[in-house]
Amino acid sequence: MPAKRLLPTPEADAIVEEARRFAQEELTPRAADESESGSLRDVFTRLGELGYLGMPYPRQAGGSGQPYEVYLQALEEIGGAWTAVGLGLSVHIASCYPLATLGTRAQSERWLGDMLAGGQLGGYCLSEKHAGSDPAAMQSRARRTPEGFELTGSKAWVTHAGDADFYTVFARTSKDRSHGISCFLVAADSPGLSVRRPERTMGLAGSAVATVDFDGVRIDAERLVGGDGRGLxxxxxxxxxxxxxxxxxxxxxxxxxxxxxxxxxxxxxxxxxxxxxxxxxxxxxxxxxxxxxxxxxxxxxxxxxxxxxxxxxxxxxxxxxxxxxxxxxxxxxxxxxxxxxxxxxxxxxxxxxxxxxxxxxxxxxxxxxxxxxxxxxxxxx
Known part of the structure; x- marks a missing residue:
């Protein structure tokens, strides 16, 4: 193990120590036996109960209010025990980022608390197979309708695909390369949303990664996060x-x-x-x-x-x-x-x-x- 960590507060020390205990006692024994198959949803429910799914976000929003210095050291303990779980935690934190930082009060009150407490697991939908390292080249489109938007396209390499309750989705709302992309909060049970067979990856077994398709998925206007065109x-x-x-x-x-x-x-x-x-x-x-x-x-x-x-x-x-x-x-x-x-x-x-x-x-x-x-x-x- 590394030398004793130099953490900023006794509370932070206790948080990271609890992450170490959880990782050693609950994750390490399962990693070798269960890394090849099966859902990890129960693990993320447990992480939510322990307060790690909302760790770097404000307490008033339902998070733990910890600095990134502390969150990342807790994530180090979890990821060291089981890489797929650490990755899933990091992805969930990222999927909450737009709503937690730019969401309106009404949006935060309606959705954010449950997301940070672990009641809702998130997926992050940015990459597309033809535009993995160039998100401005994405082709998924959200067409305006009287009620909001209609989303069509596919997103690749989505962690938690099929297990997630919501997806933070980036899609094109105009032809402007840099300012024509918007961010949406899409419920996983939306009609027209489907998940393909999970990818057969060399590593990270136990982590559900797949392409998510959106075939005319209707999105209410209130699920646009951060304003039109600010998605990139x-x-x-x-x-x-x-x-x-x-x-x-x-x-x-x-x-x-x-x-x-x-x-x-x-x-x-x-x-x-x-x-x-x-x-x-x-x-x-x-x-x-x-x-x-x-x-x-x-x-x-x-x-x-x-x-x-x-x-x-x-x-x-x-x-x-x-x-x-x-x-x-x-x-x-x-x-x-x-x-x-x-x-x-x-x-x-x-x-x-x-x-x-x-x-x-x-x-x-x-x-x-x-x-x-x-x-x-x-x-x-």
């Missing part, structure tokens, strides 16, 4: 925060792989010495520990900037890039430390390595993160 800006803001969520999960995953590796290298002996006492392996473990610590530092730097109201878009991309690359390297090295056993499905590090690959792709590939960082540097930011 809302989506990009949510992505900055979402990238911090992915980075936190990556740090937790890397820490878990390191913990497994240190335990194995401490217990296993070859040539009369513990594995960790062989310099070649000891140095490998040291590099793994340094990678985890560096990734955590980048994550907390970005989180603290966000909490202080400072620009953090560049730092969010740096944290996502550094943390997910570190997770991929650390989990790969963890398999190497475990030898032949590490390559079997009975070993947790095999699953962790496959999960780590997904984190380099989600919320914008790491190539996209490098583009974002370079553009900020070009603007002197």
């Amino acid at each position: 800006g809302i989506a990009l803001e949510a992505l900055d925060s979402g990238r911090l969520g992915i980075a936190a999960i990556a740090v937790g995953l890397a820490q878990a792989a390191l913990d497994h590796s240190v335990a194995y290298a401490t217990e296993r002996e070859t040539f009369g010495e513990r594995l960790i006492e062989h310099q070649g392996l000891g140095f490998l473990l040291a590099d793994m520990a340094a990678a985890v610590a560096g990734a955590r530092g980048a994550l907390l730097d970005a989180a603290r900037r966000r909490d202080r109201g400072l620009p953090f878009s560049r730092e969010a991309s740096i944290a996502k890039l550094v943390a997910t690359d570190a997770a991929m390297k650390v989990t790969t090295d963890a398999v190497q430390v475990h030898g032949a056993w590490g390559y079997t499905k009975d070993s947790p590090v095999e699953r962790q390595m496959r999960d780590a690959k997904a984190l380099q792709i989600l919320e914008g590939t790491n190539q996209i993160q490098r583009m974002v960082i370079a553009r900020h540097l070009g603007r002197g930011q």
